[in-house]
Each structure stands twice: as C-alpha cells, then as structure tokens.
Amino acid sequence: MELTKELIQEIKLTPDVVLAYKVNKGGSYPGVWVCKDLVYYYTMWISPKFHLQVIRTFDEVTNQQKSYIGMINQLSAVFEEENNKASKAGTTLNRWKDIKREINNQIEQLKADSQLILFN
Known part of the structure; x- marks a missing residue:
C-alpha cells in the first residue's frame, strides 16, 4: 500500500x-x-x-485512436483544399456575373446606338 x-x-x-x-x-x-x-x-x-492482456489492449486501442486521428487529419486537409477551391470558384463566378452584365449592357447600348434613325 x-x-x-x-x-x-x-x-x-x-x-x-x-x-x-x-x-x-x-x-x-x-x-x-x-x-x-x-x-x-x-x-x-x-x-x-492479465498484465500482458491489459498492455496489449491499451496498445491496440491507442493505435486505433492514432489511426483514426490520422484519417481525420487527412480528410480535414482534403476538405480544406476543396473548400478553398470552391471559394475561388465562387469568387470567379461572381466576377463573371459582373463581367457578363457589363458586356450585355455594352451590347445593348451598341444596338441602341446603331439603330437607324429616320426622324429626329
């Protein structure tokens, strides 16, 4: 004791x-x-x-935990990478929407400017 x-x-x-x-x-x-x-x-x-069984069980559980932690870390890294790609894609898409709107406005303005005016 x-x-x-x-x-x-x-x-x-x-x-x-x-x-x-x-x-x-x-x-x-x-x-x-x-x-x-x-x-x-x-x-x-x-x-x-019994002592040996306990040691082996602890080792097995610890190794499983390390394996799970490794898989979680790998998946987290993949998630972060894909999330960054999606964010960049979203930014590019929003920029494209602005460019598209501006180009359409310019086309409409050119169409309007190119109309033949018969009467003033």
Missing part, C-alpha cells in the same frame, strides 16, 4: 498527467478513473497473463 501511495505521488509530479486517479461514487457516471501507469501497476498484482 505504501508503494502505491509513493507511485501516485510520483505520477502527480509528471507534467503530462492531469489526474492520477478519480473516484466518483454517485451521479451519472459512477466509477473509478485511473491513469495508464496505475492500471499497469495494478495488473501486475493479478497475474502476468
């Missing part, structure tokens, strides 16, 4: 660990949350087989 307390103190000194453990006895989500280090430590007491 003393060794466990010492380990918890050491974990609390680690800058990247926000919380060593938390016990929530009531509310919507009762349970105990612990950092990975304490889980590994606890599993060593049960059996070597």
Whole structure:
C-alpha cells in the first residue's frame, strides 16, 4: 500500500498527467478513473497473463485512436483544399456575373446606338 501511495505521488509530479486517479461514487457516471501507469501497476498484482492482456489492449486501442486521428487529419486537409477551391470558384463566378452584365449592357447600348434613325 505504501508503494502505491509513493507511485501516485510520483505520477502527480509528471507534467503530462492531469489526474492520477478519480473516484466518483454517485451521479451519472459512477466509477473509478485511473491513469495508464496505475492500471499497469495494478495488473501486475493479478497475474502476468492479465498484465500482458491489459498492455496489449491499451496498445491496440491507442493505435486505433492514432489511426483514426490520422484519417481525420487527412480528410480535414482534403476538405480544406476543396473548400478553398470552391471559394475561388465562387469568387470567379461572381466576377463573371459582373463581367457578363457589363458586356450585355455594352451590347445593348451598341444596338441602341446603331439603330437607324429616320426622324429626329
């Protein structure tokens, strides 16, 4: 028990660990949350087989998360690129509408100016 307390103190000194453990006895989500280090430590007491299963499960879940994060990052980059293209296309389309309107106005003005005037 003393060794466990010492380990918890050491974990609390680690800058990247926000919380060593938390016990929530009531509310919507009762349970105990612990950092990975304490889980590994606890599993060593049960059996070597269980300890190995826990380590492998953590590794598998972590690798899956990294894979999903990688896919999310790739899709986000594709989305951003396509969004930029769409924005440029929208800008070009709006500019074309202005140019088209101006050209049509000039054509109509030229048509009007080219009409033969019989009477003044």
